[in-house]
Amino acid sequence: MDRNGVTEGELEGRGMNKCVEQVSHLALDIGGSLIKMVYFCGENSGSEHQQGILSSKESCGLSNGNTNCSVLRGKLHFRKFETSKINECLEFMSSKQFHRNGEDCHGASVSEKNIIKATGGGAFKFADLFKEKLGMTLDKVDEMNSLVAGANFLLKAASLEAYTYMDGQKEYVQIDQNDLYPYLLVNIGSGVSMIKVDGDGKFERVSGTSVGGGTFWGLGKLLTKCKSFDELLGLSYSGNNRVIDMLVGDIYGGMDYSKIGLSSTAIASSFGKAVSEDKDLEEYKPEDVARSLLRMISNNIGQIAYLNALRFGLKRIFFGGFFIRGHAYTMDTISVGVNFCCCNAARSSIVREVFIVSHECTSCRSSHYCFS
Ligand SMILES: Nc1ncnc2c1ncn2[C@@H]1O[C@H](COP(=O)(O)OP(=O)(O)O)[C@@H](O)[C@H]1O
Ligand SMILES: CC(C)(COP(=O)(O)O)[C@@H](O)C(=O)NCCC(=O)O
Known part of the structure; x- marks a missing residue:
């Protein structure tokens, strides 16, 4: 399955079987939880490819007037594998013959001299494994550099790449390229x-938290016995966090604590109700546990993000990373986390905007980017 649940078979049904011959621009991001793979698959053969260099500027409408740029037609494909199952990734690459594609490719080859760009901690951790199994050398690229370069590129080059998410509504926004910086990029991975991003290549990692996507998946797995991340997310959608979370109203006899701006339904203490109830884990519904966990982690991230935006006077926060994956409830909770802070904290006059970097093709909203 790729990130949007499309199987390889389906991709082949859409003409992807040509890829063995025409794959180029293969790159990997090997993170703590997931391996993300991207490769470009040309649509046409022949002269177009020979002159074709994947031109980010022209194909994405950023042409600076340089008419020497040529455009490569095709699609960027994304796949993911669990990092703990890295052998599946190696097998996929082997089956696609990525390691032998160098001489067949047009433009930039998959692996001229069998060297591929790789980022994330796994580019260091698994370098020897790639060499041993596929004879490939990983050309390591710094994770933060890649993250910022990727976000800047997408936000500037691809129209409608980001959206706000409030009250169940996604609203795609057109970023004004002249008014992009500074912004806070919050990457929710493991x-x-x-x-804090100030420009192209100008950034500083100002904060972080170890309570992230890995925490949700790891704790959720232990608490609910779920076998997959999607199962855990699915559970969280149907759960009721009020069964386990202690609300302000639980403490204040059903009333708001309006003096400090807390409504009776605000969570006073995540998982707090479990303290006073004489119940074992098995007596709670897994979906309620999953829901409380997702709320706790997403709220916490939203709040830390907001406080960092406030710390540096940043008016925009962009959220990205695979934890989000376009999931409505996750986004909703992060937005609630930011806005909860916004309403209850310093009541700054700076307008906060929450954007979430999307990972979809902006023209067809599927799991690949189309260059045409
Ligand atoms: N299918 C999935 N399998 C595992 N984790 C997933 C999946 N989909 C989303 N996630 C979430 O995404 C997180 C990983 O995000 P990612 O941006 O890939 O980080 P990393 O680079 O650390 O692997 C996981 O910890 C988990 O919360
Ligand atoms: C170490 C990492 C940069 C690795 O990136 P990841 O694989 O999680 O995407 C990231 O997990 C991180 O920033 N952790 C938070 C550490 C902290 O600030 O407490």
Whole structure:
């Protein structure tokens, strides 16, 4: 399955079987939880590819007037594998013959001299494994550099790449390229990195938290016995966190604590109700546990992000990373976390905007980017 649940078979049904011959621009991000793979698959053969260099500027409408740029037609494909099952990734690469594709490719080859770009901690951890199994050398690229460069590129080059998410509504926003910086980039992967971005290549990692996507998946797995991340997320959608979370109203006899701006339904203490109830874990519904966990972690990230935005006077926060994956409830809770802080904290006059970097093709909203 790829990130949007499309199987390889389906991709082949859409013409992807040509990829063995025409794959180029293969790159990997090997994170603590997931391996993300991207490769470009040309649509046409022949002269177009020979002259074709994947031109980010022209294909994405950022042409600076340089007419020497040529455009490569095709699709960028994304796949993911669990890092703990890295052998599946190696087998996929082997089956696609990525390691032998160098001489067949047009433009930038998959692996000229069998060297591929790789980022994330796994680029260091698994370098020897790639060499041993596929004869490939990983050309290591710094994770934070890649993250910022990728976010800047997408936000500037791809129209409608980000959206706000409030009250169940996604609203795609057009970013004004002249008014992009500074912003706070919050990447929610296994852990969470918060980066103040001031320009192309100009950034500083200002904060982070170890309570991130890995925490949700790890704790959730232990508490609910779920077998997959999607199962855990699915559970959280149907759960009721009020069964386990202690609300302000639980403490204040059903009333708001309006003097300090807390409504009776605000969570006073995540998982707090479990303290006073004489119940074992098995007596709670897994879906309620999953829901409380997702709320706790998403709220916490939203609040830390907001406080960092406030710390540096940043008016925009962009959230990205695979923890989000376009999931409505996750986004909703993060937005609630930011806005909860916004309403209850320093009541700053700076407008906060919450954007979430999308990982979809902006033209067809599927799991690949189309360059045409
Ligand atoms: N199918 C999935 N399998 C495992 N984790 C997933 C999946 N989909 C989303 N996630 C979440 O995404 C997180 C990983 O996000 P990612 O940005 O890939 O970080 P990393 O680079 O650390 O692997 C996981 O910890 C988990 O919370
Ligand atoms: C170490 C990491 C940069 C690795 O990135 P990841 O694989 O989680 O995407 C990230 O997990 C992180 O920033 N953790 C938070 C550490 C902290 O600030 O407490």
